[in-house]
């Protein structure tokens with residue numbers, strides 16, 4: 215069979231597949247074409263992407279849209295250990311449901327939608343020579359879930375830099391209680407001695423981009439940053455899919 219015939223048959227089969235199993239938007243259920251898998255263009259447009267101006271350190275959005283990026287009150291009082299944190303979107307629907315289905319339902323079908331949201335909202339924060347470090351899960355949780363959502367997100371964020379994604383550099387050695395429902399002080403206490411760096415030699419003089427799914431109070435990424443800096447990292451930046 216010639217190449218053209220194969221292409222014709224493949225095209226025909228995919229048309230039949232679309233007819234039998236039409237793809238629909240994960241949010242509004244309208245029909246979408248194969249290229250727009252997951253979420254339709256209209257729903258993609260409605261995502262609450264993080265807008266500037268924002269705090270030049272923690273990345274929170276500023277109410278006064280006339281000023282440029284500047285330090286927020288919290289960062290003016292106490293600077294976090296990381297140099298800057300940025301997020302793609304606000305932690306609102308449909309991102310909340312997507313992340314919830316991924317983390318607690320193991321539903322990998324939300325990944326095309328998350329990928330479209332990341333492509334639409336992402337600004338590139340990766341500098342040359344930077345390690346990409348997904349916030350690790352404890353081994354017990356990783357075995358339960360089968361994957362670390364922060365690793366999946368790092369791979370979607372940086373498909374061309376997968377060799378820079380370090381999944382074993384930072385390890386979660388203590389299986390901490392979920393942070394939900396704890397206040398800032400309790401969160402920090404809960405995370406004490408939770409992380410450790412293995413192979414610190416790799417870190418010397420390197421900058422790190424920490425990747426996680428959601429930034430809530432920032433206590434997890436702050437604790438990770440402290441451990442990474444203590445182990446010799448030059449600086450730590452944070453990128454999350456969403457921020458509360």
Ligand SMILES: [Zn+2]
Nearest residue numbers: 239242254257
């Ligand atoms: Zn839609």
Ligand SMILES: [Zn+2]
Nearest residue numbers: 269272286289
């Ligand atoms: Zn700030």
